[in-house]
Amino acid sequence: MVVDVLTDAEVDRVFHALADATRRDILRRCMGGEPSVSRLAEVYPMSFAAVHKHVAVLERAGLVVKERRGREQLVRTDGDAVGRARRVLDELEAAWRGRVDRMVELLAEAPEPERNELSTGGGG
Amino acid sequence: MSIVSAEKDFDGLSLVLVAEFDAPIEQVWQLWADPRQLERWWGPPGYPATVEKHDLAPGGEVAYLMTGPGGEKSRGWWRVTSVDPPRSLDFTDGFANPDGTPDAETPTTAVQVRLAEQHGGTRMELRFMYESRGDMDQLERLGAFEGIPQSVGQMDALLAADTRSSDE
Numbered sequence: 001m002v003v004d005v006l007t008d009a010e011v012d013r014v015f016h017a018l019a020d021a022t023r024r025d026i027l028r029r030c031m032g033g034e035p036s037v038s039r040l041a042e043v044y045p046m047s048f049a050a051v052h053k054h055v056a057v058l059e060r061a062g063l064v065v066k067e068r069r070g071r072e073q074l075v076r077t078d079g080d081a082v083g084r085a086r087r088v089l090d091e092l093e094a095a096w097r098g099r100v101d102r103m104v105e106l107l108a109e110a111p112e113p114e115r116n117e118l119s120t121g122g123g124g
Numbered sequence: 125m126s127i128v129s130a131e132k133d134f135d136g137l138s139l140v141l142v143a144e145f146d147a148p149i150e151q152v153w154q155l156w157a158d159p160r161q162l163e164r165w166w167g168p169p170g171y172p173a174t175v176e177k178h179d180l181a182p183g184g185e186v187a188y189l190m191t192g193p194g195g196e197k198s199r200g201w202w203r204v205t206s207v208d209p210p211r212s213l214d215f216t217d218g219f220a221n222p223d224g225t226p227d228a229e230t231p232t233t234a235v236q237v238r239l240a241e242q243h244g245g246t247r248m249e250l251r252f253m254y255e256s257r258g259d260m261d262q263l264e265r266l267g268a269f270e271g272i273p274q275s276v277g278q279m280d281a282l283l284a285a286d287t288r289s290s291d292e
Contacts, residue, residue, distance in 0.1 A: 021196040028219075029229060089132040089139045092233075092252060095168070100126045100143045100248075102165035103155050107147040 153210030
């Protein structure tokens, strides 16, 4: 399987596309289904034109493709499904490593209930 | 001490993480059972979580939101399937719409938490399961597990996912 190296300009486009909460939300709605642009426009408190613009940014970044079907313009993502499971689990693991690290910090600062039966007012 | 093992099953679409803590089981349980503690570790840096509803009972719900640096809010929910303090908690985790209702268009993750006393501390096993590969595909794009792709590493994953070999 050939993997292209993205150019700097392409990387910039992807980062720019993902830097916006609405576009991230549009992206995730395009994942399983193939919503039409007008369907997407119903979801957000903004004009059809504004949503259309967001979709165009995602499209330029190569994150979604638009497909005309009848009167509708459908938006969908595509890509290599094989590597995805791996990346999803990697990402899940990374996120939970962060959570576990924060748990460790919290445990370190929390008083241990049993030993703290008599509150030790100060000291240390 | 924290994560001691991570096992991924790409066919079974699951991940098992094992962590060890130098803390009593009851204290580790409180990380999950006390909403004020939960909200201090759930959200990634820069995306603090607020737990609005927290009912750790079978059928009970947990509702949370994470607030990003730009004030954007990302909501999620758990549906508790079973609970046995301080040893086990099973729930489904999913995304919510802005009004807090579960977002039916996005996939969910089944999570099992198991705590056990070990060497004077606590061992925590976390098991995550997806129903289908389609769910995983979808979650990947969501930036998924913390709501937002924020680290370069995560960005790299997205970039790799979106690289296509067709154009020249």
